Amino acid sequence: SYVLTQPPSVSVAPGQTARITCGGDNIGHKSVQWYQQKPGQAPVLVVYGDSDRPSGIPERYSGSNSGNTATLTIRRVEAGDEADYSCQVWDSSSDHPVVFGGGTKLTVL
């Protein structure tokens, strides 16, 4: 089945830009979603379709996807952005169609 690889952790200072990657074979040919999960809370969709934001998600959150890597970018990072972030794709050719990455813990220093 398809595999998505994320770094376990990313650290960034407040006000800086955080970039969280999601690697997969030709992931640029798939649509990537990103979910934010704060401790004790349910996941929240922050990016879908590689780069679209649901209503209510700040413009500071953006996504890109090309080749073998998708990236979630968070500009002007705030303390409230500290959370786990997981990528997700639909592998339509597989019996295991929904695939999540292992998650990345974003720490705001």
Next chain:
Amino acid sequence: DVKLVESGGGLVQPGGSLRLSCAASGFTFKNSWMTWVRQAPGKGLEWVATIQEDGSAKYYVDSVKGRFTISRDNAKNSLFLQMSSLRVDDTALYYCARDRFVGATMWFFDFWGQGSLVTVSS
């Protein structure tokens, strides 16, 4: 507002059974595919099962096939996960989520419940 509320979790011995429920409100439940996703302690999210709007199609991750059954009651806006032959590695927080499809390339989950904890231990 969309609301998903899971219930039914608890402590069960290996080999036991448990039925999770998810009460949905704030949207037209009968028109939505629904999914269960789980998260083992300290681990990432794992897709478990999905059911089509009318219940006619169901999909499962290999590790639960033959042991778990997803179902729904559209008259009661409810989603269920019947779990049997539970194993220690089924221990997780189980979320119900609303599916969203965009075109032929996007399948994702736009609303999630708070989760129901299932602990399988002797």
